[in-house]
Amino acid sequence: MGRISHRLTIRRRDFLRQGGIGLAVGAAGSLLAGCSSQSTEKGSAPSPTQPFDGKTILTFYIDDTNPYTAGADAFKEFLDFAAAHQLGGESSVILGYNWEDHGLLSNPSTDEQRSYIEQAKRAYDCGIDTHMELMTHSGLFDFDTGQVSDGAQHEGVWLHEPEVSQDQYEAYFRGILDEGDKIDIRFTGVTWPGCGCDACELRYSELMQGGGVKVNPNLWKALLNLASEGRFRGETVPCFVLGGLEEHALAAMASEGKYGVYDLYPHVDDFFGIWDNLPERVNADTYISADGTSGRIVEKINAGASHCVLYGHWQGLNPATGVGWDAFKTVVQRLESHYPDRILWMRPSALTDLVHQGDLIPSQPVPASDA
Ligand SMILES: [Zn+2]
Ligand SMILES: [Zn+2]
Numbered sequence: 001m002g003r004i005s006h007r008l009t010i011r012r013r014d015f016l017r018q019g020g021i022g023l024a025v026g027a028a029g030s031l032l033a034g035c036s037s038q039s040t041e042k043g044s045a046p047s048p049t050q051p052f053d054g055k056t057i058l059t060f061y062i063d064d065t066n067p068y069t070a071g072a073d074a075f076k077e078f079l080d081f082a083a084a085h086q087l088g089g090e091s092s093v094i095l096g097y098n099w100e101d102h103g104l105l106s107n108p109s110t111d112e113q114r115s116y117i118e119q120a121k122r123a124y125d126c127g128i129d130t131h132m133e134l135m136t137h138s139g140l141f142d143f144d145t146g147q148v149s150d151g152a153q154h155e156g157v158w159l160h161e162p163e164v165s166q167d168q169y170e171a172y173f174r175g176i177l178d179e180g181d182k183i184d185i186r187f188t189g190v191t192w193p194g195c196g197c198d199a200c201e202l203r204y205s206e207l208m209q210g211g212g213v214k215v216n217p218n219l220w221k222a223l224l225n226l227a228s229e230g231r232f233r234g235e236t237v238p239c240f241v242l243g244g245l246e247e248h249a250l251a252a253m254a255s256e257g258k259y260g261v262y263d264l265y266p267h268v269d270d271f272f273g274i275w276d277n278l279p280e281r282v283n284a285d286t287y288i289s290a291d292g293t294s295g296r297i298v299e300k301i302n303a304g305a306s307h308c309v310l311y312g313h314w315q316g317l318n319p320a321t322g323v324g325w326d327a328f329k330t331v332v333q334r335l336e337s338h339y340p341d342r343i344l345w346m347r348p349s350a351l352t353d354l355v356h357q358g359d360l361i362p363s364q365p366v367p368a369s370d371a
């Protein structure tokens with residue numbers, strides 16, 4: 001236990017189908033043109049009257065990013081591509097990923113880890129947000145002892161435990177943020193770490209029988225508190241935590257003044273190879289066909305949707321070993337050739353900033369043609 005493996009990554013959609021838990025995907029707009037090292041400021045939002053009228057904001061989440069599945073060079077290649085195409089999206093940083101084998105990224109011991117951290121610090125300037133997928137994507141980390149205790153509950157299901165207090169959530173997330181500070185990694189949001197291990201499945205089924213699997217609302221309050229302390233990079237915190245098969249409108253889960261915590265939901269399943277890096281789960285046409293006339297993104301554009309959120313996994317999407325990398329590039333290039341004036345890539349946190357400031361009204365869900 002304590003290890004992260006592909007096997008432990010629950011099939012998110014299957015899980016949602018069974019458990020009624022929703023997904024939230026968000027991407028933040030990359031209003032920055034590139035990723036020169038000097039610009040570390042937040043991308044400035046356009047004025048309310050311009051320029052996204054008539055455009056669909058696109059964004060994406062990449063789950064499970066780490067330097068062990070594919071190394072720092074692969075992450076650099078991804079970031080260079082994002083910058084060159086002015087993409088906006090998100091990629092997880094999981095400080096304790098496979099900590100038993102590799103230690104913590106916040107206490108790097110190898111050149112590969114250090115190189116990865118340098119890239120992760122550069123990501124924001126390439127239009128890419130950084131979500132914590134909690135500390136380990138596995139067992140709850142004990143920040144006092146610096147390890148996961150035997151038998152510790154896994155982090156994902158812990159977000160659904162009804163008895164956890166706001167203080168407990170806040171202390172745990174503060175621990176992750178403190179670890180990030182050690183290496184100058186600033187988090188923008190939170191992604192739920194899926195897990196299909198026996199213990200998690202058992203607990204989820206118990207929760208279902210006890211009235212349903214719901215995210216504990218204390219989570220949102222804890223995140224709002226940390227945001228208002230300036231612990232997240234921005235004032236709004238996009239979350240890919242809720243779930244459900246149906247699309248739902250982007251929603252504020254907690255809000256106070258200029259701070260807000262948002263559920264930002266994905267609109268397209270992962271057809272970039274998923275966590276198992278499966279060739280049969282690669283299909284660019286799902287997003288946009290070669291002639292640009294069909295696909296989920298095309299549906300959203302044609303419906304005048306305010307935004308469309310994609311997601312993938314580092315196992316399938318990375319440029320070194322991912323079977324979905326070419327498909328990802330193909331989707332970007334098809335969008336560029338067919339809809340250059342109808343889309344605007346944006347990082348998730350920029351999208352939630354716009355909504356929070358009242359500069360963008362999220363559109364209602366657009367049913368998928370194959371739903
Ligand atoms: Zn994950
Ligand atoms: Zn588990």
